[in-house]
Amino acid sequence: MSKSSYRGRFAPSPTGLLHAGSLSTAVGSYLEARSRGGQWLLRMEDLDPPREMPGAADAILRTLEAFGFEWDGEVVYQSRRHDLYREALRQLIASGHAYACCCTRKEIAATARRGLDGYVYPGTCRKGCPDGREGRAWRLRVEDGEWTTH
Ligand SMILES: [Zn+2]
Incomplete structure (x- = not known):
């Protein structure tokens, strides 16, 4: 069997x-x-x-x-398992499947629409953070939506 x-x-x-x-x-x-x-x-x-x-x-x-x-x-x-998670994140970033987001929660709340489970990230940093700003979170690049981890 x-x-x-x-x-x-x-x-x-x-x-x-x-x-x-x-x-x-x-x-x-x-x-x-x-x-x-x-x-x-x-x-x-x-x-x-x-x-x-x-x-x-x-x-x-x-x-x-x-x-x-x-x-x-x-x-x-x-x-x-922090080393494993760090390595997985490194691979996601290197392959372009994750990107830095520099938005504050307040900025997201001001521009995002509300979904069933809270705000839907509007993709502000999808093409990079504005000059002089640093990433605060990593977001996954997906076709139909965005997920984040803090
Ligand atoms: Zn952002």
């Missing part, structure tokens, strides 16, 4: 203990992955230290174990 390439993922933030909503998300992704014969991976979204609760990451893992979840491979901690 061939192993499915499907990969389900659960990515809790260790800002507190696992609550019912997160647990139900975990159940959904777990069952989806297992029903497809795929892997179920865990990624700890520990990139916001001021909001994290000490011990929460371990408590989340113990809770998942107590409910019988079995994940594949090692738990990935995002805070330990």
Whole structure:
């Protein structure tokens, strides 16, 4: 029997203990992955230290174990992967798939239209920042829209 390439993922933030909503998300992704014969991976979204609760990451893992979840491979901690993320960003910039944006949130709010999920970046810096301004964020170059990371 061939192993499915499907990969389900659960990515809790260790800002507190696992609550019912997160647990139900975990159940959904777990069952989806297992029903497809795929892997179920865990990624700890520990990139916001001021909001994290000490011990929460371990408590989340113990809770998942107590409910019988079995994940594949090692738990990935995002805070330990900065070098990988930096390299991926470097490649996106080098290939032209990411570009610097120098807009402030205020400037974007003044010129952007509102979408379902907030402002839609109007592409102001798509061809480069104006002289004398420096990038504050990276944006992905896509055909029909823009996403950003800060
Ligand atoms: Zn911009």
